[in-house]
Amino acid sequence: MASIPGGLSAGHRRALFWACFSGIAATAAVFAVRGQVIGDWAREFGLTETQKGEILGVGLWPFAAAIVAVSMIADRVGYGRCMVFALVCHVSSTIVLLLARDYWWLYAGTFLVSIGNGVVQAVADPVVASMYRHNKTTWLNILHASWPAGMVVGGAAGIALEAGGGLDWRWRIGMLLVPMLLYGILMIGHRFPVHERIAAGVSDREMFRETGAIGLFLVLVFLFGEFARLLGQPWYAGVVGAVICSGLFGWVTRSPGRPVFLVL
Structure with missing residues (x-):
């Protein structure tokens, strides 16, 4: 079989x-199905509107946090290990939701799946870009078709399960295991590529210089703002934390970042 630099055969690629395609499709299906079952959860577990909002919220902010955190370490930890971690989060979250007894079970299950979703998103793009270094645009475009595909297929399957058989929400949550286990099976026996940056010997510090203090601030101000809300702190506590951390980051990397980030 044909090989590329790094020793990956066409079959491995x-x-x-x-x-990666199935992993992102699973992530998209999670969003579609969660939107369908949140009303069922509210009726069965007596959720308030605030609790519904908190469950939907925890389906988002850990997703973003995981993308940022894992993107910074994935090429050092290894893409394969990250994807296995994502699979564990996905499967365990589904089990927690299927066994849910109250609000906190739903919250914990949604938190876990959100982490898994973020890890998959952080890993999929660099893996595909590293495997198809000379044709990235084409393959990344195909990869990103997995998001609408997962939304459509997951949403349609959820509607069919509810309308066709009158099955409760657990069947719709359970069906999410199909794309989750599929990407796990597809990974078996395959070695993940080394990122171009690692292969080229570019240091972590040089990579982080591209982000700079401004770039990190824009990420942290939203994440820390949510942390402040969860901890019952005023909104400006998150801003202060973001300023301090991004300032230290800029000092360490000797990079203020790109001012254009502030207006994009």
Whole structure:
């Protein structure tokens, strides 16, 4: 079989590509199905509107936090290990939701799946870009078709389960295991590529210089703002934390970042 630099055969690349595709499709399906079942959860567990909002919220902010955190370490930890971690989060979250007894079970299950979603998103793009270094645009465009595909297929399957058989929400949550286990199976026996940056010997510090203090501030101000809300702190506590951390980051990297980030 044809090989590329790094020793990955065409068969390995194909399997890993479809693993990434299935992983993102699973992530999209989670969003579609959660939107369908939140009303069922409210009725069965007596959720208030605030609790519904908190469950929907925890489906988002850990997703973003995981993307940021894992993107910074994935090429050092290894893409394969990250994807296995994502699979564990996905499967365990589904089990927690299926066994849910109250609001906190739903919150914990949604938190876990959100982390898994973020890890998959952080890993899939660099894996595909590293495997298809000379044709990135084409393959990344195909990869990103997995998001609408997952939304449509997951949403349609959820509607069919409810309308066709009158099955409760647990069937719709349970069906999410199909794309989750699929990407896990597709990874078996395949070695993930080394990122171009690592292969080229570019240091972590040089990479972080591209983000700079401004770039990190824009990420942290939203994340810390949510942390402040969860901890019952005033909104400006998150802003102060973001300023301090991004300032230290800029000092360490000797990079203020790109001012254009502030207006994009």
